[in-house]
Amino acid sequence: MKRQFLAACLASLVALPAAASSGDAWKEFAAEVQARCLGAVEGNIEKPKIVVDPFGSQSYGLAIITGNAKGTKTEISQICVFDKKNKTVEIGGELAHDAVKIDIPSSAAR
Numbered sequence: 001m002k003r004q005f006l007a008a009c010l011a012s013l014v015a016l017p018a019a020a021s022s023g024d025a026w027k028e029f030a031a032e033v034q035a036r037c038l039g040a041v042e043g044n045i046e047k048p049k050i051v052v053d054p055f056g057s058q059s060y061g062l063a064i065i066t067g068n069a070k071g072t073k074t075e076i077s078q079i080c081v082f083d084k085k086n087k088t089v090e091i092g093g094e095l096a097h098d099a100v101k102i103d104i105p106s107s108a109a110r
Helices: 002-041
Strands: 045-052 060-069 075-083 089-091
Touching (some): 002 045, 002 060, 002 075, 045 075
Antiparallel strands (some): 045 060, 075 089
16 A cells, blocks of 8 residues: 555656646747747737737647737737648738727737
């Protein structure tokens, strides 16, 4: 009984660093998606705000970017898709503010 308890404790301690590094890996992934997506809309959206899906889909990182279309006061949103395997980014078309309503809290916007 004591051996089983000790084995269970040791197993849980071994798993802790893996869980922490996994969390760090997801943070790094979200940061990469953010950087790549913001870079892809540079020059198209002024003062962009971005919300990154922290995990994405199985194959893609996903984000929504909102801001004013360059040189206008027209607020738009664009969807960004980041291919996890190829590390490429694609940006969807401009979605008008009246077609898509996205409220990004100040604390979530980057």
